[in-house]
Amino acid sequence: MSETSNVDLVIRGGIVLPMDDRSAFEGDVAIKGGEIVALGADLDFAASEEIDASGRVVLPGLVNAHTHECMERGWFEDLPFDVWLNDHALPKDRAYTPADQRAAALLNQAESIVSGVTTFVDMFRFPGEAASVAVDSGLRAVIAPQLIDSTPGVGETLETNLAFFEEWHGAGDGRVSAWFGPHAPYSCSGEALAAVGEAARARGTGIATHLAESRWEDSSIREKSGLSPAAYLDQVLGLGADVLVAHAVHVDVADIQLLADRDVAVAHCPTSNMKLGNGIAPIPELLEAGIRVGIGTDSIMTNNNLDLFEEMRQAALVAKLRREDPAVLPAWTILEMATIRGAEALGLADKIGTLEVGKRADLILIDLDRPHLWPLHRSESGFGNLVEHLVYSARASDVVGTVVDGQVLMADSTLRTLDLVEIRRVVQQQGDDLLRRAGAEAVVLERLGRRQL
């Protein structure tokens, strides 16, 4: 580039890892109108803002393919699954209010920005609150209202989902996508699933759901329908490329073939699957079948944070454990799952997931000046252990800058669109209030009592 021209933002002198077929190089990224307009060494642009990325990795922003924006971190822990679900999680969902959900969305989106997540898929209550916060936070969001009709009052309905779609789809200059979010084959009736499928397809938007998470789900769906959860969902909802399923732990060879045939995408949530004692999804087999797989943290109830670096590592580790093979799911594939493969799973690969001219500028800066990222191999051929550092050693707190759609959401570890001091106050107050209102304080106090003995 010899000609100086004006752009909005230049990220200067970083180690750029575009996550396409190019290897990492030292150079700049130029952004105009929210779009990447150039990548290379010593770009000759005049920019409204320059960010110094020296000593930092410039990576596509991470895609959190499955979460629920909530506040119940560390409340219901170390409990048998049925007690957790029926005695605590569902009654608490019934107590949720829009004010709770606004606080939860602020907490989750602030944590996402500081953790390097630029796009997230959210399934929970009062989706308008999450969408409204996303418009302000600057994040890219896929929001699927969590529709439940088996237990009245704990989830959203087809009517609220339709109203949400009308009001919010495409908001924030297209950053917010409104999807449909039937909770699971066991918590939605066949009629509800069919109606959701019809409504989503009439509008050309996506469907996020949970599938094959637990042994209990598997046996109860088989008992009810004579089919596996995947086959049942195909029968009642209709599986297709517009469906993103979280978990896919208990799937057999026929299920995997079905998911591949229908081009269904999968959100892998290894920490949540471990913490609830549900098992390990057969990710290498899903990838071999050609299925699009992203990585999700699941909610802070079952994770308990939104650290997608940790989740990448967990995805690699559980695969090696399950196969008893240290070579399976190497670091490069894992990093793809958190970026471009995640974008593919959400149907957004034409816009995000790699750093390429013409794509939206969703990227993060990772500081390498941390002891746990030393030493770094560097040669004429490239950086020999950079990807391995990002997958096997880095953590969310190494992220120091976050850009979405060309807007700087965090620079030098300082948030620009959200006020952390105010969010902490709101979350603490609203969280305490929800804890008491939902009758959940007894749970933490009882645990405290046992610990003191």
Place this chain on the structure above:
Amino acid sequence: MSETSNVDLVIRGGIVLPMDDRSAFEGDVAIKGGEIVALGADLDFAASEEIDASGRVVLPGLVNAHTHECMERGWFEDLPFDVWLNDHALPKDRAYTPADQRAAALLNQAESIVSGVTTFVDMFRFPGEAASVAVDSGLRAVIAPQLIDSTPGVGETLETNLAFFEEWHGAGDGRVSAWFGPHAPYSCSGEALAAVGEAARARGTGIATHLAESRWEDSSIREKSGLSPAAYLDQVLGLGADVLVAHAVHVDVADIQLLADRDVAVAHCPTSNMKLGNGIAPIPELLEAGIRVGIGTDSIMTNNNLDLFEEMRQAALVAKLRREDPAVLPAWTILEMATIRGAEALGLADKIGTLEVGKRADLILIDLDRPHLWPLHRSESGFGNLVEHLVYSARASDVVGTVVDGQVLMADSTLRTLDLVEIRRVVQQQGDDLLRRAGAEAVVLERLGRRQL
């Protein structure tokens, strides 16, 4: 305390979690001569130094029960176990020099201090270098030279171990303990193991080793001896309360009973066991048998960091996964394993592991002003999700202060005993040199080539 008296250090106004039978309280910790002399609210002491701990948790320093101080982070990744061991790890060990080991010790100890690890067990080469760095860094160290006689030139010998003991045991005002470190039942001859047992017992010091890590070890020891690895080690080395074994993945009911009968301690390294595809140690069963169990990161070759918070979480998650039971190994037990149970495993529970008057002052400060640790429950009865936050959401970078033996090694995230800028320079240079000298650069370059395709 109504009378003002002089102490060396007071940690003021933190949320103190002593990890004995008391629950967390807001207050101070007073330290004199390296010892905790008082804990409570509003202590009336004049101190040479005061550290403001408001908004921070004051926790016993973490015990890393098993590592190898090395520099090979992200070099040999995603490889079959035999290729990793025979083609890369062992040849590289042969290339190690004392200068390499000094750089490795600086890197590992700096990372440990910033990560909240106050005591570590190290097994590797040129132990005098590690001990010398520990004297300077201020950390508490158990150093067991890694003795290997099956493959000459890749490990230490009984002679170097004896010389190390004579020179370094008790150094750093008693912070450095010299142990014996026979590598494993398969890499040491029966004669070497017997000689080590005799030498260690004659000196009243401990023995660190690896046991029952892989299926391959299990079958090869059974083939050689007709015994399980645990029974074989009991026969040749003699198991006892002075033995700390890392891994204990492939142990059956009889092995567990043997380890319990002999009062052997175990260092649990879940990330390493997953990453190498070795399996999950039966920790709940070991604890139920009364065995002392601590948590170790293992080396940065197989982890790839020294984040004991992440390792705590991993210990909880793999247990829940293995048992398909979310209630097993609750957060409190896990936090004990990283503190007091770890101290017990090292035979140091009379000195460290809890915050009690009369114990050595090894403690860390954890900053709660991070979105991933919100909201925090607080009531008259105590902090209802504090322990859960520390185990299920916190990370090494939340540690902002580290004190060992009453000496402040880090305050407000700034190291006092080590120079990070200089360490980065030394580690980068020495690491690059070792990579080339050991003929290992081809491995990272070959991986890079494959990734570009």
